[in-house]
Amino acid sequence: MCLITFAWQVHPRWRLLLAGNRDEFHARPSAPLSRWNDARIVGGRDLEAGGTWLGVTPTGRCCVVTNVRDPRDPQHGVSRGLLATDYLTGTDDAVEHAQKLVATASSYRPFNLLTFDVEHGFYISNRPSSRAQLIDPGVHGLSNADFNTPWPKTRALMQRLQAWMDAGHEVDFAPLFRALADERQAPDELLPDTGVGVERERWLSSAFIRGEAYGTRASTIVAMGYDGKGLIIERRFGPNGHFEGESELSIST
Known part of the structure; x- marks a missing residue:
């Protein structure tokens, strides 16, 4: 997952409303959105490392992981995808999990991690150093840099999520999917x-x-x-953006 925006504890209906794109090599094998048979996880699955880039649970947890874009930083350590799976299948709440992960974060490949339970949200990263930040209510964004780094596409997606909420939307997610499908490139002077x-x-x-x-x-x-009820919707794409299908699953505590 390489571009994310989310509204945390500010929408009148949705405790967490998240929209994101996963960018990856097309040759990397992945399973589509599903309810896992071997864990209480709803999400896609990376069939190479066995983890997930984004998942939720019936208990109200959600977790998203991205890498950190820096070709000078060697990709050594434990797979990032296991971070999300470990949180989603664990018993620690978001606060306890964040405290423990900071102590071992340096052993993983460069990562950004978002964790949510029914009460708290955290941003956790191991670049440039290991740290955990409690997420305040509001609209936030994350790509392959630090939390809320104002890269043009991150800022634009945050603005479109805010506009979606300002328009009073609750279940019409089409405008958010259009925002995720935006192929406009940033001007050179704004590029990171x-x-x-x-x-x-x-x-x-x-x-x-x-x-x-x-x-x-x-x-x-x-x-x-x-109220403990929700949903997750995934649209999948192949090489050159070819549409490969859509899945929608309910979430209920």
Whole structure:
């Protein structure tokens, strides 16, 4: 998952409303959104490492993981995907989990992690150092940099989520999927410099990334209500942005 915006404890119906794109190599094997047979997880599944990039549970948990874009930083350590699975299947609440993970975060590959339970949300990362930050109510964004770093696509997606809420929407998620499908690239003067070169920065600056070998694999919306009911919707894409299907599953505590 490489682009996320979410509203935490500010929507009148949804305790957590999250919209995000997962960008990945198309050759990496993945299973679509489903209820896992071997764990109380609802989400997609990375069939290479066995974890997930985004998942929820019937108990009201949600977890999302992204990498940190820095080609100079070696990708050594334990797989990031296991972070989400471990939180979703664990017994520690978000506060206890964050406190424990900070102590071992340096052993994982570079990561950003969002964890939510019914009361708290945390941003946890191990770059540039291991830390955990309690998430305040509001609209936030995350890509492959630090929490709320104002990359153009992150800022634009946050604005569109805020506009969706201001319009009074509750279950019409079409505007959010349109925002996730936006292929407009940022002007050069607004591009970040993450060490991948200007051509690649341009390509990666759109919300939806279209490519033969690498690109947006899934667009996902999670809506978890204060009443314990919710849903998760996933749209999947193949090489060059070819639409491959949509799934929707309910969540209920």
